[in-house]
Amino acid sequence: MSAPRAVLMSGMPGSGKTKLAQALADCGLARLCPDEEMFRRYGQYGVDFPRGQFRVRERPVLSDIAVELRELLSSGRDAVVDHGFWTPEERGEWRSHVTQxxxxxxxxxxxxxxxxRWSRIQERNAHAHTDANAISFSEEDLLRFAGRFFPPGDDEPHMVYDGHPETVLSALGYGDTPVSAV
Incomplete structure (x- = not known):
């Protein structure tokens, strides 16, 4: 039996993380989504809780998701974490969760x-009150986020997503698993 695999994504809002994660979940990976858990626990960002509280409220959610990820992997289940992992430190922490x-x-x-990304965010903003993955924010916010995002460097093993979930599945060893169009 091979070791379970975990897909960790690095991308800004609107980069297609959720669509990829959903496609991988359709092929059997367990999907863990901190944004959906945030919505379930606290409601809509900027409406049900103040905008400045996101990171404070996200911290325990991420801790709980990390526990769930470790439990899934320990039981032999493959998983995908539908989250952006913006910094090398954050990615290193989550790689450790996986390997441990x-x-x-x-x-x-x-x-x-x-x-x-901005075009996608504008579409999502229209559904922010009902879609847990549609945290509403402005283009100014998106530009500000870009200053806090650090793409994986040469020192971080990674693959660049080509827009085809099949490529990720192949890298995971799933072979010719058909995936619905994303």
């Missing part, structure tokens, strides 16, 4: 131009 549970991490970087 006996899993093999696969970091997938989703580089998407600002104009495409």
């Amino acid at each position: 549970a006996g899993g093999i991490p696969l970091l997938v970087y989703l580089p998407v131009p600002h104009a495409v």
